[in-house]
Amino acid sequence: MPVLASKSEEYAAPAAVQADSRILGAIKASQMQKALTNDPKPLLPKEKLVFGHTFSDHMVLIPWTAKNGWGKPQLKPYGPLQLDPSCSVFHYAFECFEGLKAYRDSQGNIRLFRPDKNMERMNNSAERLYLPQFDGKEMIECIKELLRVDKRWVPEGKGYSLYLRPTMIATENTLGVHRANSALLYVIASPCGPYFPTGFKAIGLYCDESNVRAWPGGVGNKKLGANYAPSVGPQVTAEKKGYQQVLWTIGEDRELMEVGTMNLFVYWRNENGELELVTPPLDGTILPGVTRDSILDLTRSWGEFKISERKINMKQVAKASDEGRLLEVFGAGTACVVTPVRRIHFQGKDYDVPLDPANPDSQAGPVTKRIYDTLFGIQYGDVPSEWSIVVD
Known part of the structure; x- marks a missing residue:
């Protein structure tokens, strides 16, 4: 079968967006700060995995403010986020997300499927909410580092994978419907089997x-x-x-x-x-x-x-x-x-x-x-x- 190449181009924000404050301080995966867990969680047998119910040891978080742009990516233990009750994400649904998977092949390698398309779509979603834009290539490198650290969470076997959920939320702690002045981009990972409990059935x-x-x-x-x-x-x-x-x-x-x-x-x-x-x-x-x-x-x-x-x-x-x-x-x-x-x-x-x-x-x-x-x-x-x- 011939090699299939993606027709999509690297995402580029519209000119009007490129000039505004939402893309100040670009994300740089090389600046990632790591704090790994001292208490790794036990792996659940893959046959007992239910889609979206189990999560890996770590997550990636990248803060953003209109004043300073993107901060340094952080890789830290999976856990609750600390947010003010007045955050606009809770009141006005300033939130977008993506879904992609990591797969383990027969040689034990970890693979991603067209992650550039997910980054392109997430930037388009963020733009509609007037949330900050980001460099898709750099974000993919951040995701890859999460996978390197949590590679044991990618299950073996066809039909099993590690579901990745990049999410962006507005975190400004004031009420009122207006453009966000602070946001958080984060990625969590969930090992999973078939999405439908019945498997591949009509x-x-x-x-x-x-x-x-x-x-x-x-x-x-x-x-x-x-x-x-x-x-x-x-x-x-x-x-x-x-x-x-x-x-x-x-x-x-x-x-x-x-x-x-x-x-x-x-x-x-x-x-x-x-x-x-x-x-x-x-x-x-x-x-x-x-x-x-x-x-x-x-x-x-x-x-x-x-x-x-x-x-x-x-x-x-x-x-x-x-x-x-x-x-x-x-x-x-x-x-x-x-x-x-x-x-x-x-x-x-x-x-x-x-x-x-x-x-x-x-x-x-x-x-x-x-x-x-x-x-x-x-x-x-x-x-x-x-x-x-x-x-x-």
Whole structure:
């Protein structure tokens, strides 16, 4: 398989941002100050890991102020943050975050998957909140140092990884909605197994017609904490009805948006008789997922079917299902990589999604499974790719 190179460019803040105080005192990984724990925590058996419940020994913290810019990175034992009750992050949701993983390959090396894309997206999220910009390359070096110190926390075995959560919060201890004058960028790490307890199994979706995840002119394309809390209620409702995830839509025709916290893909034979893989376009309402971008680049390199980033609605999907043209549906994201869909509930009816007619026991269609296996192979170093970065 050919080496896949990222199409993304190194993030550069807009000129208007480059000139302001938010980028004073750039982050320098070489200036990191370390204070390692004297009481390392015991490792939990990997079979008992639950996503986001266990955390490694250390974390990275980098303070920022409008007056002095970025301070020196600190690597210190994992523990509580000391914040004033009036901090604007608590009152006005000045917070953005990222999610990426570190993997242990068969030779014991620790690998990252396209971390430059996560840094690019985090800078875009921070810019929307008028939080400070940072040098993505330097931040990746800070993350690598955390991984070197906490490398024992990266589990062995396929399907296991160390989830990394860079987060930026406004820390100014005054009330009032205005640009932040102080902030904190930090990174914590959590060893994990499969995101869904059931593993790589097809799920059911409930099409929510009462709520929307994002809207034109909003912040659906940013990874802000404020986008996630409002999704909990609809998710609980879907689960009570027997479905694992919410299918987010918008408009009278129920235009498809995302599935749970994942990007959505539909593989079908369109009305022109073409085999086509479709995902909603990045129109400002859709999060620009790293896995989404990787799937588009990967499948385009195959050259075997049409790849489209365009609007598609649930009425079209329902019609395709009735006519036997709906072939596969799946969600994609960092936590799960790829999650196949087996049914979609829409306006009182369940629409079944074929899995693999040639294999009744399969949990995914052939295209979904091929995408999953290829990305999985890249992440664990089995498939050569420039997307996989070894932490030396």
